[in-house]
Amino acid sequence: MATVSVSWGAAARAVWRGPSGWLLRALATLYELGAFTVITLGVMLTKFRRAPALIRPMIREQVWLAGVRLLPMVVFLGLVLGLVVVGQTVALLTRVGAHDFIGTVMVVVVMRELGPLLAALLVLARSGTATAVELGTVRALGEVEALESLGVDPVHYLVVPRVVGLAVATFCLTTYLVLVTVLSGWVFAFLQDVPLTPGEYFQQLNGALRVEDFVLLMLKSAAFGIVIAVVSCYQGLARPLHVEEVSRVTTRAVIEGVVGCVVVDAIFLLGYLLL
Amino acid sequence: MSAEALVELDRVTVAHAQSEEPLVSGVTWRLMPGEFWVITGDQGSGKTSLLLTMAGLQRPAAGTVRVRGRDVVSASEAEQIEWRRRMGFVFESPGRLLHHLTVAENIALPLKYHGEPAATERVEQLLTESGLMTYAHYLPSRLSPRLQHRVALVRALAYPTDVLFLDNPLGGLGPSGVQWWHEFIQQWRTKHPLAVVATATDSDEWGQLADHYAVLERGQFHIADGRN
Numbered sequence: 001m002a003t004v005s006v007s008w009g010a011a012a013r014a015v016w017r018g019p020s021g022w023l024l025r026a027l028a029t030l031y032e033l034g035a036f037t038v039i040t041l042g043v044m045l046t047k048f049r050r051a052p053a054l055i056r057p058m059i060r061e062q063v064w065l066a067g068v069r070l071l072p073m074v075v076f077l078g079l080v081l082g083l084v085v086v087g088q089t090v091a092l093l094t095r096v097g098a099h100d101f102i103g104t105v106m107v108v109v110v111m112r113e114l115g116p117l118l119a120a121l122l123v124l125a126r127s128g129t130a131t132a133v134e135l136g137t138v139r140a141l142g143e144v145e146a147l148e149s150l151g152v153d154p155v156h157y158l159v160v161p162r163v164v165g166l167a168v169a170t171f172c173l174t175t176y177l178v179l180v181t182v183l184s185g186w187v188f189a190f191l192q193d194v195p196l197t198p199g200e201y202f203q204q205l206n207g208a209l210r211v212e213d214f215v216l217l218m219l220k221s222a223a224f225g226i227v228i229a230v231v232s233c234y235q236g237l238a239r240p241l242h243v244e245e246v247s248r249v250t251t252r253a254v255i256e257g258v259v260g261c262v263v264v265d266a267i268f269l270l271g272y273l274l275l
Numbered sequence: 276m277s278a279e280a281l282v283e284l285d286r287v288t289v290a291h292a293q294s295e296e297p298l299v300s301g302v303t304w305r306l307m308p309g310e311f312w313v314i315t316g317d318q319g320s321g322k323t324s325l326l327l328t329m330a331g332l333q334r335p336a337a338g339t340v341r342v343r344g345r346d347v348v349s350a351s352e353a354e355q356i357e358w359r360r361r362m363g364f365v366f367e368s369p370g371r372l373l374h375h376l377t378v379a380e381n382i383a384l385p386l387k388y389h390g391e392p393a394a395t396e397r398v399e400q401l402l403t404e405s406g407l408m409t410y411a412h413y414l415p416s417r418l419s420p421r422l423q424h425r426v427a428l429v430r431a432l433a434y435p436t437d438v439l440f441l442d443n444p445l446g447g448l449g450p451s452g453v454q455w456w457h458e459f460i461q462q463w464r465t466k467h468p469l470a471v472v473a474t475a476t477d478s479d480e481w482g483q484l485a486d487h488y489a490v491l492e493r494g495q496f497h498i499a500d501g502r503n
Contacts, residue, residue, distance in 0.1 A: 054387040137374065146371035149332055150385040150430070151359035157388070240293065 029256070036234045040163060043155045055161055062165020066127035066225075067172050073126075074173050077118060078180025085109055085181070086188040099194055102185070103204025110181045111213055112272060117265055119174040120224035123166060124257045128232040131162055132253035135236025136246035144237065158237065163229040170225030171218055178217070212275050220268045227260040279344060281438050281470055282306040282329055287338030289324045297336060298324050302496040304489070308437065311464075312472045313481050316491030322474040323367065323442050325491065329472060330364050330440045331355065360389055362438040363431030368446065369420035370427025378402070378418070379411040382430045389434060397433065405429045405459065421452055428456075432463065441473040445480045457484060 015021055085106060093099045135158060138144060147154045186201045235253040236246075288300040298321030306312065306329070316322050327333035328340060331347040340347045342358050350358070372381045379398050386394035402408040407426060415423050424444065431439060439460075445453050461484060463469060473481060478488050478499070488499035 051388045051390065053390075054384075134375065141374060142366065142371045143373050145332065146366060146373070146427075149330065149359060149364035149366075150388070150434075151356045152385065152388045153356075 032238065033230065033234055033256075036238060037230050040155055040159050040230060040233075043153060044160050044163070047153065047156045047160075050156065055156070058157075058161035059165045059168075062127075062161055063169050063172075065130070065169075066123055066166050067169030070122060070126055070169075070173055071176065073122060074119065074177045075180050077122065078177045079184045081110065081114060081118065081177070082181045082184030083188045085114075086185045086192070090189055090192050090194055094194065099196060100200075100204065102189055102194070102196065103201055103206075104208040106182055106185050107205060107208040107213065110185075111178050111209070111217060113265070115178040115181060116174045116217060116221045116224060117261065119177045119221060120170055120228065120261045121258070123170050123173065123225060124228045124254065124261070127166060127169070128228045128253055128257050129250050131166075131229065131232035132236045132250040133246055135233055136241055136249050137243065139237050139239075140241040140243040140246060154237065159229075159233045162233055163226055166229040167222040167225035170228070171221040174217065174221035174224075210275075212272075216268060216271060216275075220264070223264050223268075224261050227264055228257050231256045231260055278308050280305040280307055280341075281343060282331075283339075283341040283344075284329065284335075285339040285341070287328060287340060288336040289321055289328050289333075290336035291321075291324060292327070292333055295336065297494070299491055299494055299496055300337070302338070304329075304496065304498070306438065306470055306472060308470055309468055310470050310487055311481070311485045312470075312487045312489065313478055313485040314472065314474045314489045314491065315476065315478045316474075318476070320491040321494070322491055325496070326364075326440050326442055326472065326474055330362060330438075331358060332364065360385070360434055361436060362440065363428075363434075363436045364440045365424070365427050365431045365442060365444060367442045368444070369415070369423035372415040372423055372426055372430070374415055377412050377414055378407060378426050381415070381426060382433050385430065385434045391434065401429050401433060421448065425455070425459075428459070435467075437468060437470060439469055439471045441471065443474045443476065445473075446476060453480070457482065460484060 016024055086102065089105050090099065090102065093101055093105070138158065144154045144158075147157060182205065186196070186198060189196055189201070232253045235249040235256070241249065282305070284302045284304045287302040288297055289302065290297050302325065314322055314325065324333060328335050331340060331342050331350075334348060342350070345354055345358075347355070347358075372378075373384065376384065379402065382401055383394050383398045386397055391397060398411075399408075402411050405425060405428075407422070407429065410418060410422065410426070415426070418426070428441075428444070444456055448456070460471065464471075471484075473485070475481065478485075478490075490497045490499055
């Protein structure tokens, strides 16, 4: 009997580590991430009013770190994105006599797709990695157990401020990025001698925008922030670590963060198509 | 009417947190208010795991751990938080301070989390009493492990506490370090009722302060004074 159970265990391990095991591992990670998200949401709801004097400043700090400090970079990216989108499309649209659609292209490309995704990737690169490193270090140094011994819920203290902070920061950064890109788009169109007055340009934008765009932009960018925070916190905290493993979990947080954001983006794309 | 036991272990088996390999079995023990226990044993004998189990921070592999009469395994989350709030646990040196918080912020953390209104004044008072005021705004990385461990002790006592668990606090300390711990704990106990459970490699480490001794040997828990 013992032989049978050992061979079953060995077979399971072989499948898990083998070339086809990636699907199993991906499903296991997805399951664990889902469970971590549910726990975080549960803590967020049940401890909503607990320790506000401690938690609220931490949320503000996260918004500062992930949002305000990234503003110069977002402005720069917005300027470049405006140039790229206009530079690539103006020649083509003018050739077919469709420069009246520059505003529409800006809305579709920047507001619905590139803006939120670019802002999310920026937050992931700047704050997601920092979160994974910081929480991985907290875990490796045994500070999670120290928090538990003090009666402090580690999820409430370490994860909730990051989830809320990154959701708010990503939404705000996305808004700024879209605004800067739209404005720089007109400037670059003007510099390329496109016969388009500011009034006409904003008229085009106004015509292309729908109320759903604003709602979905808000939901999508906040969802990106939540995905980045949850993945980074999960990788940092979920299992016992040694200090030398922190770099490995940070890399995993980045990869899973990118995959998570792309999956969320695809889900919202379905939303746009259905609306 | 006899006082209620703060912690009771009933035929408890303690296993290693990661490997789940049994370390100590058949532990039956009680901690009464105001007692000072020293638990000795060789390295790897399971002192830390037993201490964590006594503090309700690690689940027993078998048996029952009761804190103020409540089974810790079946206790609600609110009961567990309440118990942890009223006990202090000092991990082995350097004490696991939160590395991104200053000394003062580390000590203030449990006070602020549990809604203590006068947290700042309390932290100042504790820093003054412990002689650590100079280091109030230092990050732990700027302190020696010896000082970090003292901060961890002060943090554990920040919230009004009636049980203190110390994991080998005097290990590797010189005479002056040992003296600081002895004096601080002694002074604290004259002002506040406090039961203490400390692990040690040598039963003489705590001198006259300790009044009960236990030894971990070959996976068994022996009470040296034969009271339980």
